[in-house]
Amino acid sequence: MDDYDRKILAELHKDGRLSLTELGERIGLSLSPCHRRVRALEDAGIIADYRAIINPVALGLNFSAIVFVTLGSTDRGSVQAFEEAVPTVPEIIQAQRLFGDPDFILHIITTDLAAYQRLYDESLSTLPNVLRLRSTLVMKSVVQNRTLPL
Numbered sequence: 001m002d003d004y005d006r007k008i009l010a011e012l013h014k015d016g017r018l019s020l021t022e023l024g025e026r027i028g029l030s031l032s033p034c035h036r037r038v039r040a041l042e043d044a045g046i047i048a049d050y051r052a053i054i055n056p057v058a059l060g061l062n063f064s065a066i067v068f069v070t071l072g073s074t075d076r077g078s079v080q081a082f083e084e085a086v087p088t089v090p091e092i093i094q095a096q097r098l099f100g101d102p103d104f105i106l107h108i109i110t111t112d113l114a115a116y117q118r119l120y121d122e123s124l125s126t127l128p129n130v131l132r133l134r135s136t137l138v139m140k141s142v143v144q145n146r147t148l149p150l
Contacts, residue, residue, distance in 0.1 A: 001046075004029060008037055009046070010150040016050045053145050056109055063110045064138035067124060068102035072131040079103075081128040089123050102134065 007027040011018060018026070024034035041047045056062075071078055079097075086095045086106070094107035106124075110116045124133055 005037060005041060005046075006150050008034070008041065010147070012038075012047065012050075013147045013150065060111050061109045063112050063116055064141070065108045065110075065116055066136050066138065067106040067108055067120075068134040068136075069104040069106060069127075069130060070102045070132040070134075071104075071129045073129055074103060078129040082130070085127050089119070089127075091119050091123075102132075 004027060008023065011023055011026050020035050020038065021031055023038070024031050027034070029037070038047070056064075069082075071082060082104070083095075083097070086092055086104075091108050091110050092106050093109050096105050097103065098105060108116065108119065108124075110119055120133070120135070124130070
């Protein structure tokens with residue numbers, strides 16, 4: 001990866017809707033080499049996807065929580081069962097496995113506290129091998145959807 005690739009990534013990270021012509025103009029490459037480089041970055045899995053960033057509040061998703069999950073057992077099968085079940089809950093917008101205790105952190109978004117309570121009771125608490133759930137409510141997002149430090 002060279003400076004042109006880093007410039008391509010930085011520009012697309014800021015605006016994924018750029019045409020290849022606009023992208024080439026911004027980084028100082030003509031259309032063909034710019035296109036080849038973008039394709040190579042996609043083929044290498046460095047550019048994984050393109051998508052729109054949606055304002056959740058505009059859709060009525062006004063409530064965010066972070067849930068810390070401790071599993072009853074951390075053997076391979078238990079962890080795998082939990083990790084396979086998590087993507088089936090659409091309100092979990094991010095899930096990360098952690099070292100130590102707790103075992104996972106889940107970022108949740110719902111319409112309101114009542115919806116979160118239903119989700120907690122009906123889905124989160126029934127995920128495989130859950131020993132303990134600890135929730136903290138998000139007061140406000142200070143940094144969100146930040147571009148990577150390229």
